[in-house]
Amino acid sequence: MNVLLPNSLAEACDFCAKQPDLIPLAGATDLLVHWPLRQAEHDKTYLDLSKLQELRTITWSANSLTLGALTTYWDVLQDPRAKSDFPLLIESARQVGAIQIQSRGTWAGNIANGSPAADGVPVLMAYDASVALTSKSGTRSVPLHEYYTGYRKSVRRSDELISAISIPLRRYDFAVFHKVGARRAQAITKIGLAMTRESAKPATWRVVANSVAATVKRCAAVENLLHAGAPIRKPEDFAAAIASDVTPIDDIRSTADYRRTVMARLLYHSLKGVSPAIS
Amino acid sequence: MHRLEGLSKLSGAERYLDDEPLEGALKGCLWGMTVRSPISRGKIRRIAYGAGFDWSKFVVVEPGDIPGPNETYLIENDQPVLAPGYVRHMHEAVALVAHEDRNLLRRAAASIRVEVDADPPALDFRVAPRADQIQRGSDNLIKKLQIKKGDVHAAFANAYKIVEGEYETGAQEHVYIENNAMSAWIEDGPNGDVVVVRGSMQCPYYVLNALKHALGRDETRVRVIQAPTGGGFGGKEDYPSTIALHCALLTLKAKRPVKIIYDRSEDMAATTKRHPSLVRHKTAVDKSGKLLAQQIEVILDGGAYVTLSPVVLSRGIIHAAGPYTCENVLIEGKAVLTNSVPYGAFRGFGAPQTIFACERHMDRIAHALGLDPIEVRRINLLKDGQTTSTQQTISGGTDRHALLNETLRVSAYDKHKRESEAFNKTHPYLRRGIGIATVLHGAGFTGNGEVYLNSKVDVGARPDGKIEVLAASTEMGQGTNTVFTRIAADAAGYDTADVVVGVPDTFRVPNSGPTVASRTVMVVGKLVERAIDDLAAQLGQNGKPLRGPSLKKAITDWHTTNPGKELKGRATYTPPPNVKFDDKNYVGDAYATFAWGACVAHVEVDLRTAAVRVLDFTAMQDIGKVINPVLAKGQVQGGVVQAIGWALSEEFKFKDGGMLNNTLTNYIIPTSDDVPPIRVVFHENPYPFGGGGAKGVGELPMDGPAPAILNAVAHATGADARAIPLTPEHLLPLL
Amino acid sequence: MGFATSQSSMNHQSTQSSATLNGTIAIRFTLNGREVEIAVDPTERLLDTLRYRLNLPGSKEGCGEGECGACTVTIDDLPANSCLVPTFQVRGCNVRTIESIPTSSLQPMLETGATQCGACTPGVVVTANWIKEHSSVLASHTLRALMAGNLCRCTGYDGIIDGLEKWIGNPKGGRP
Structure with missing residues (x-):
């Protein structure tokens, strides 16, 4: 195993530019799962970002919250302002693994790992976050909902690193997060949902689901229903939109039927009464 | 008295097998690994050791290296130590490899391909096998048993109502937190070299017998020592014989010490589980709910080898009729061979499966008659003088009706029931409900098992006057050492500081039987008392046994006049008077005594997700006498939570007979946040033939929670669920 | 703790807290209040370093996947699963185990x-x-x-x- 230990983001980007197959490492909570059994992966080359203090920052500006790439779930849980301005970040952080994972796992790592079950990603997407990708040639910003291109695939080039996550400060009059796992902690999401409504005129809905498609996904058809004010009287009224938005599968954690049905019920019960069209 | 080794465990000072430095007997130790079958049934064509490794630097053991019969000694010796050219389940051991570099060994082991020609496996125990799936007899039957009392058919003909039902339970993994761990080395002995095996285990003499048999050695040339054991629950009852044999074979070939430590995924995939079951009930009742006839069919999935299935089936059918009286009972049980990992011992040993069916069925009978489930139980609960399905007359003075009433009172059953029904009328998607189960558990081995075991305990009287309990009964977290110390101290009139419990080591301790079946305190604890009586009598004068300081003084005096000699008190099991069982016809006293219990579950079902949450749980247990309140309560709370997992979340996913979700991420046991505080109430009624008056405590808590929870779910939602685990995916279609 | 077939190599850009030695990373950290200097293979997990090299076997391996928490230690005053921490990541950190x-x-x-x-x-x-x-x-x-x-x-x-x-x-x- 080779590990590169950069002293700065710039140095890390230099490494990336030279070696396209580097695997960036932050909290390592995904990489080291069953590590002794995965001997073949011991032969790869890793880039340890964990000591880059410049990435361990939480910055509030007039327009946004910026999480440096090393921001952990626990960091956000401790932030005095996060709970009032971005309550869904708190709710999702509390449901990641347990404290032993929350203390090491990073939001950026969660994005980079690309799991469709990622717990941190839906709420970030529902808050319209964007990802800062930094390389030797500079930094570009990509909206999180455009970040993924397929199962564990993204627009990140091999010479780029996620350096920060930026979340615009906006007014929301509705925000909800659901994680359905097989137990209350230490669970991998079977179906998850993050929803926000911006209180601008006209109101903007964002509905994000995880564990029901190849990637964490904005649900455009459901959003359209909500924007159109279509009347909803029962969970099944979401069925067509759900069928158009997501493609859940049967796997060892749940079934496609369960995921679809529960998604409809969560949507319905969360939204009932929130808008006059849904009752 | 607090747990003896408690501070050592809390402070991390306790040394489990893998915590010890590779020094002393383990100097130069190799790591061992197991090469396993990639299919569930078929012929092994070849074991292909991967290119790129210098295999001459590895120790490799194949079946030809086994000195004795390639058999794992147990009820029937049909399970090979290493599959001899033919595999019968996924992950079956086919060869062993060892090396001193653990990571190199992992890479090398991963390079080994077991090349096979697959035969059709039998994977569903519920359906009759096809001709090409038959591997035992004409029907893959491992064991068939029957209990018959009265005439069910006549009763069915005259019944007010007949209620039928089919109930299923899934496999369950023990998830002891310390994985299987074993070491072996060779020592010199007076009769030649001695193979010493030390590791995590429940039953040192099971391991000893297995080593003697397959290594072709007598007990002077094999020695088994228990290491501190991080949990068992039955999972370290029979399986350690296999891993001990593997370790011993490697050490014999390598002529160096060897250690095998399973990682979690190997432990989950390859070791024993709780037997999956299918139980059918057909019950005749009168208008009041009185049971007129119970016809019960029990089918257990035995897995690929016989192992303990016959005795699990035996306990299962004996508990199948529940703690009720009924004049006409017919119970037919069978254990069936399939090409799954062999199912083995797990806390409750067949009883939780059949009690689940019985207790769920009792609620369905109540529902069918429009009666209260409590009333149906009240009418049928056994009273002293009445008989069980095996025609065992119940005695002992425990008032099971009073026990039930007390359980209802403590659990605030009526209040929770009322409040739940009101809550359900208003809440948009949450539903609450309450459920009950009344249970029994026979303590000790079934039938004449204890007589056949012929258990022995010694107590050593040391030169310093202290008494050392010498028994093969192991401490695995349940509190053996603490309770034996208390029992011995009370029997000897000693301070507990003057009692020592010896490490189970087959060169030092007699065979007190396996540490299973809730028998340790009740059966072996009684032997501890009697061994001390024997010692006290040996030293007493004029037939008057000595106690306390005079016993201690007599011991030290004896050693002064007999320097260098050993002084021991001894006891051998004798059954309580008038306990008789006909194990051919399954008639008579199936157990010397039963522990009794009742439990109440209060649950909440989320109609959005079909997730069930236990809000409150009360467990009432009659265990004779509580020797140590903290330890006894811990047994009940731990058992209840293990049962909650079995009932709601611990689901096996199989592919071709192999466990797919063999990780703690995907096999879901409860966390602290998933369960409520478990309220425990003990009912004391000392049992004169149990150590300190105690009956068994370890397994009873496993019996009631699953049916109580499903009964509560039915009350909350009307969902008539009859199979566990009742995961949200299974409950959703029923809502 | 050699890895006979793994291509353990090292980082030539040494940092303040790390240096290289024979394919390993030399690190310093505080362990139960005492300074420790040790050369670690990049593939080592903190759990294994503690148990097998630093004679602190109190932390246990229950699952190797960060679920069971038997290997919990604190790193810079926060609980962590030591089975999920590459040892080289604790360079400069304050680690406390059960033994403290x-x-x-x-x-x-x-x-x-x-x-x-x-x-x-x-x-x-x-x-x-x-x-x-x-x-x-x-x-x-x-x-x-x-x-x-x-x-x-x-x-x-x-x-x-x-x-x-x-x-x-x-x-x-x-x-x-």
Whole structure:
């Protein structure tokens, strides 16, 4: 195993530019799962970002919250302002693994790992976050909902690193997060949902689901229903939109039927009464 | 008295097998690994050791290296130590490899391909096998048993109502937190070299017998020592014989010490589980709910080898009729061979499966008659003088009706029931409900098992006057050492500081039987008392046994006049008077005594997700006498939570007979946040033939929670669920 | 702890806290209050370094996947699963293991039956001790939620939660 230990983001980007197959490492909570059994992966080359203090920052500006790439779930849980301005970040952080994972796992790592079950990603997407990708040639910003291109695939080039996550400060009059796992902690999401409504005129809905498609996904058809004010009287009224938005599968954690049905019920019960069209 | 080794465990000072430095007997130790079958049934064509490794630097053991019969000694010796050219389940051991570099060994082991020609496996125990799936007899039957009392058919003909039902339970993994761990080395002995095996285990003499048999050695040339054991629950009852044999074979070939430590995924995939079951009930009742006839069919999935299935089936059918009286009972049980990992011992040993069916069925009978489930139980609960399905007359003075009433009172059953029904009328998607189960558990081995075991305990009287309990009964977290110390101290009139419990080591301790079946305190604890009586009598004068300081003084005096000699008190099991069982016809006293219990579950079902949450749980247990309140309560709370997992979340996913979700991420046991505080109430009624008056405590808590929870779910939602685990995916279609 | 076939190589860009030596990374960190200097293979997990090289086998491996918490230690005063931490990542950090917690303080946990088989116990105690030292977290979390990263198969958790309540002197820790 080779590990590169950069002293700065710039140095890390230099490494990336030279070696396209580097695997960036932050909290390592995904990489080291069953590590002794995965001997073949011991032969790869890793880039340890964990000591880059410049990435361990939480910055509030007039327009946004910026999480440096090393921001952990626990960091956000401790932030005095996060709970009032971005309550869904708190709710999702509390449901990641347990404290032993929350203390090491990073939001950026969660994005980079690309799991469709990622717990941190839906709420970030529902808050319209964007990802800062930094390389030797500079930094570009990509909206999180455009970040993924397929199962564990993204627009990140091999010479780029996620350096920060930026979340615009906006007014929301509705925000909800659901994680359905097989137990209350230490669970991998079977179906998850993050929803926000911006209180601008006209109101903007964002509905994000995880564990029901190849990637964490904005649900455009459901959003359209909500924007159109279509009347909803029962969970099944979401069925067509759900069928158009997501493609859940049967796997060892749940079934496609369960995921679809529960998604409809969560949507319905969360939204009932929130808008006059849904009752 | 607090747990003896408690501070050592809390402070991390306790040394489990893998915590010890590779020094002393383990100097130069190799790591061992197991090469396993990639299919569930078929012929092994070849074991292909991967290119790129210098295999001459590895120790490799194949079946030809086994000195004795390639058999794992147990009820029937049909399970090979290493599959001899033919595999019968996924992950079956086919060869062993060892090396001193653990990571190199992992890479090398991963390079080994077991090349096979697959035969059709039998994977569903519920359906009759096809001709090409038959591997035992004409029907893959491992064991068939029957209990018959009265005439069910006549009763069915005259019944007010007949209620039928089919109930299923899934496999369950023990998830002891310390994985299987074993070491072996060779020592010199007076009769030649001695193979010493030390590791995590429940039953040192099971391991000893297995080593003697397959290594072709007598007990002077094999020695088994228990290491501190991080949990068992039955999972370290029979399986350690296999891993001990593997370790011993490697050490014999390598002529160096060897250690095998399973990682979690190997432990989950390859070791024993709780037997999956299918139980059918057909019950005749009168208008009041009185049971007129119970016809019960029990089918257990035995897995690929016989192992303990016959005795699990035996306990299962004996508990199948529940703690009720009924004049006409017919119970037919069978254990069936399939090409799954062999199912083995797990806390409750067949009883939780059949009690689940019985207790769920009792609620369905109540529902069918429009009666209260409590009333149906009240009418049928056994009273002293009445008989069980095996025609065992119940005695002992425990008032099971009073026990039930007390359980209802403590659990605030009526209040929770009322409040739940009101809550359900208003809440948009949450539903609450309450459920009950009344249970029994026979303590000790079934039938004449204890007589056949012929258990022995010694107590050593040391030169310093202290008494050392010498028994093969192991401490695995349940509190053996603490309770034996208390029992011995009370029997000897000693301070507990003057009692020592010896490490189970087959060169030092007699065979007190396996540490299973809730028998340790009740059966072996009684032997501890009697061994001390024997010692006290040996030293007493004029037939008057000595106690306390005079016993201690007599011991030290004896050693002064007999320097260098050993002084021991001894006891051998004798059954309580008038306990008789006909194990051919399954008639008579199936157990010397039963522990009794009742439990109440209060649950909440989320109609959005079909997730069930236990809000409150009360467990009432009659265990004779509580020797140590903290330890006894811990047994009940731990058992209840293990049962909650079995009932709601611990689901096996199989592919071709192999466990797919063999990780703690995907096999879901409860966390602290998933369960409520478990309220425990003990009912004391000392049992004169149990150590300190105690009956068994370890397994009873496993019996009631699953049916109580499903009964509560039915009350909350009307969902008539009859199979566990009742995961949200299974409950959703029923809502 | 060689890896005979792995291509362990090293980083030539040494940093303040790391240097290279024979394919390993030389690191310094504080372990239970004492400075430690050790050369680690890049593939080493903190759990293995502690158990097999630094003679601190109190931390246990229960699952190797960050679920059971038996390997819990604190790193810079936060609980972490040491099976998921590459040892080189603790360079410059303050690591505390079960061995740093005085036995004499554990009496309340003993009295309530917080340990049975003991295999999960060191991790339980490390998390519990962290909660005790940071009791302000109880304003936002229940004890049962905070302990959810430590799986126990013996106690049903009551002995642990009761012991922790007694230990920290908080009468209402479990479910609110």
